Amino acid sequence: QVQLVESGGGVVQPGGSLRLSCAASGFTFSTYGMHWVRQAPGKGLEWVAFIRYDGSYKFYVDSVKGRFAISRDNSRDTLYLQMNSLRVEDTAVYYCATGTGSGIYYRFDQWGQGTLVTISS
């Protein structure tokens, strides 16, 4: 069965860095675009970043551009999110999700359980 397992969360001081990982199994990872989505405490879901199946295209929400970098290693079936210059407002549970379909049928159909990132001094 499809499984996405995030790791790498923790407590970091403002200005620090963290790298999240998302280990995929149960499907052909190299054929799926992947997303990172986050949920800050008491807030709703917020899309963060996307990477095409081959890594050739990457998109980010404006608030993380220049600070976060999404990448993937298809040989290891793993998605990453390198987070630099972290801010208190980056505190959230971070989820990875698969992007499936095209056109009107595009959706995030498989999600991981999330990893908590806390930015605090």
Added chain:
Amino acid sequence: DIQMTQSPSSLSASVGDRVSIACRTSQPISTYLNWYQHKLGTAPKLLIYAASTLQSGVPSRFTGSGSGTEFTLTISSLQPEDAAIYYCQESFNTPYIFGQGTKLEI
């Protein structure tokens, strides 16, 4: 960016009730609209995509409708396990905006 407005922000209903959650977008998006269910501490779950297509494995009591700027998620015959937060999401383009969520209490 597209603005998403969900209503109500919360609602309380009883087992067996029928409830509807509305989602409005700031510009027409055809049927580029998904619905998710999220329970605290778990992975969000896709319910409906393309505004009205039921995701495999999701109970048929969940239905989606609408196009353009007005969309609705309807849950008929509420079950205790339907207590959750429900989000709409536009899949028209990045940044794939989510609605603010509707908390459903049973």
